[in-house]
Amino acid sequence: MKACEFNERALIARIAKLLAKPGNGTIVGAGEDDCAVLDIGGEDYLLVTTDMLHRKTDFPHQMSGWQIGWMSVAVNLSDLASKGARPVGVVMAMGIPPDTELEFIEEIVEGMDECAGRFGTQVIGGDTDSHDELTMAGTALGLVKKELLIRRSGAKISDLVCVTGHLGTAGAALFALDKKIPVGQGILKALFEPMPRIDEGIALVGSCSVTSMMDISDGLALSLHDLGKASSVGFKVYEDRLPVLPDVRKLFKGRELLEAVVFTGGDFELLFTVSPDKIDIAREACPLTVIGEVIGGGVFLEKEGGLEELEARGYEHFG
Amino acid sequence: MKACEFNERALIARIAKLLAKPGNGTIVGAGEDDCAVLDIGGEDYLLVTTDMLHRKTDFPHQMSGWQIGWMSVAVNLSDLASKGARPVGVVMAMGIPPDTELEFIEEIVEGMDECAGRFGTQVIGGDTDSHDELTMAGTALGLVKKELLIRRSGAKISDLVCVTGHLGTAGAALFALDKKIPVGQGILKALFEPMPRIDEGIALVGSCSVTSMMDISDGLALSLHDLGKASSVGFKVYEDRLPVLPDVRKLFKGRELLEAVVFTGGDFELLFTVSPDKIDIAREACPLTVIGEVIGGGVFLEKEGGLEELEARGYEHFG
Numbered sequence: 001m002k003a004c005e006f007n008e009r010a011l012i013a014r015i016a017k018l019l020a021k022p023g024n025g026t027i028v029g030a031g032e033d034d035c036a037v038l039d040i041g042g043e044d045y046l047l048v049t050t051d052m053l054h055r056k057t058d059f060p061h062q063m064s065g066w067q068i069g070w071m072s073v074a075v076n077l078s079d080l081a082s083k084g085a086r087p088v089g090v091v092m093a094m095g096i097p098p099d100t101e102l103e104f105i106e107e108i109v110e111g112m113d114e115c116a117g118r119f120g121t122q123v124i125g126g127d128t129d130s131h132d133e134l135t136m137a138g139t140a141l142g143l144v145k146k147e148l149l150i151r152r153s154g155a156k157i158s159d160l161v162c163v164t165g166h167l168g169t170a171g172a173a174l175f176a177l178d179k180k181i182p183v184g185q186g187i188l189k190a191l192f193e194p195m196p197r198i199d200e201g202i203a204l205v206g207s208c209s210v211t212s213m214m215d216i217s218d219g220l221a222l223s224l225h226d227l228g229k230a231s232s233v234g235f236k237v238y239e240d241r242l243p244v245l246p247d248v249r250k251l252f253k254g255r256e257l258l259e260a261v262v263f264t265g266g267d268f269e270l271l272f273t274v275s276p277d278k279i280d281i282a283r284e285a286c287p288l289t290v291i292g293e294v295i296g297g298g299v300f301l302e303k304e305g306g307l308e309e310l311e312a313r314g315y316e317h318f319g
Numbered sequence: 320m321k322a323c324e325f326n327e328r329a330l331i332a333r334i335a336k337l338l339a340k341p342g343n344g345t346i347v348g349a350g351e352d353d354c355a356v357l358d359i360g361g362e363d364y365l366l367v368t369t370d371m372l373h374r375k376t377d378f379p380h381q382m383s384g385w386q387i388g389w390m391s392v393a394v395n396l397s398d399l400a401s402k403g404a405r406p407v408g409v410v411m412a413m414g415i416p417p418d419t420e421l422e423f424i425e426e427i428v429e430g431m432d433e434c435a436g437r438f439g440t441q442v443i444g445g446d447t448d449s450h451d452e453l454t455m456a457g458t459a460l461g462l463v464k465k466e467l468l469i470r471r472s473g474a475k476i477s478d479l480v481c482v483t484g485h486l487g488t489a490g491a492a493l494f495a496l497d498k499k500i501p502v503g504q505g506i507l508k509a510l511f512e513p514m515p516r517i518d519e520g521i522a523l524v525g526s527c528s529v530t531s532m533m534d535i536s537d538g539l540a541l542s543l544h545d546l547g548k549a550s551s552v553g554f555k556v557y558e559d560r561l562p563v564l565p566d567v568r569k570l571f572k573g574r575e576l577l578e579a580v581v582f583t584g585g586d587f588e589l590l591f592t593v594s595p596d597k598i599d600i601a602r603e604a605c606p607l608t609v610i611g612e613v614i615g616g617g618v619f620l621e622k623e624g625g626l627e628e629l630e631a632r633g634y635e636h637f638g
Contacts, residue, residue: 041361
């Protein structure tokens, strides 16, 4: 069998199975959560996450060098945000085509630097490599107080399902680029310059109101399936509660809008569950929208005309 | 100007200059040493290093999947070894061509897992990505007691210059493959299955006899230049003291041997300096060879017939 016959999650599961079981201070190992979690002594856990992006799949040609740099850091910080971690450093291995203009490389580096700085950290190291295709492999490190670690696995039946920000903005930008529909800078920026929810993640875990959390960069549907699998629960979310920008609603309707909002990915928002008696505490931590509730099994969208089962489909390499 | 008009070190220097100055607990930042060094509280520094390898440049087609996995972890561990750090985790972002056989991917993962396990750590996370060219971007984390951190910058005039193991074995393997000369498995293994000097690095910094240290994966000459620049010193090394395996000496002679031993890279040995009055303490820490001494400036090889200035040439991407 070839790699392309697997979806990404199936491949990761096969890989994780071959690796040594977590031990030696590894609290969360490969394939289990948004970040690996290490106990290296002290009050905090050390969180580590890595993401490889490259030209063809991840950087539409309309993106500037600065945006490529920004995004390469942001995707890693978003994984830290999903565990409420405070970032302490980013390293970036850059595979650079030999004919790349130095000015473009410098723009990328400036974007990396500004994104890290915006979220209270910095690029502390890296690697450069001559590569046919522009490839950016970043790794971010973060710290979170041991007693505040929130995993994907804590959601309980009847918890409320919440998200930060808006859904479908990045998806709408992708569709618009694909169909050559003109869209405003605000929508394009959601795709090209994602804002990892570092502050919101820190505030949410600090509020002790959250039972599980992850980011939805791979899309809401796939993320709900991931969260449900880790917590052995299901979800019902309500179409009319999904927070979507008016400008996005103007651009796309019906099935197409649903695709952007639920299945496309690219929004770096947090998806989390909150015990109903703590929802006011969570609201004080950061702006949020309650989009549904935790149920026993399955992932469903309640919409006009009835219940739709949401398949585990979203942004995946392979498959 | 294009990337290919720079050598790798010049490119890294330009990149490092654009990044925010180390702060917020960053003890050693981008472009300064083999690893970035973070102070995250406690008795230890956290060390981070990342290396991107890929099919065309780094994995000769004779390498097995297992060896590709092993090497991808080993190159990162070698950077930790050069700071005497104890590894605590490795993450690996894998860019995989879609038509890659699953069995081959599994072999790679097994090689990664065995290398990490051999050196007391494990693969704790990663990323998979569909990529035209097989690309392995690893990041390794390690810890070292704060008072034991050895940087590239501590070499002093009249210190002794030392290396672990043998030089030129990986270079000889590369030449032999290139020229289709049959060589033994021992020599090929030095290239395909490098052994990072984790135990030696830990023992050396623990002995408090070492004034500066780095690995020589980019070759002895380039590494001496790097160490000299960081410490504002020079080096004189003696050709007849360079530790070279008899099998390598049988294969190559004269200028070709010198190329393999001094300029080619691929040996994951440690290069370090020791105060002359502490050389016996260093010898107790691990087997080593004294190859020369620290001088005021320049990098020279004393050989039959006189002194040769060694140029800053070795394994570099770009340029």
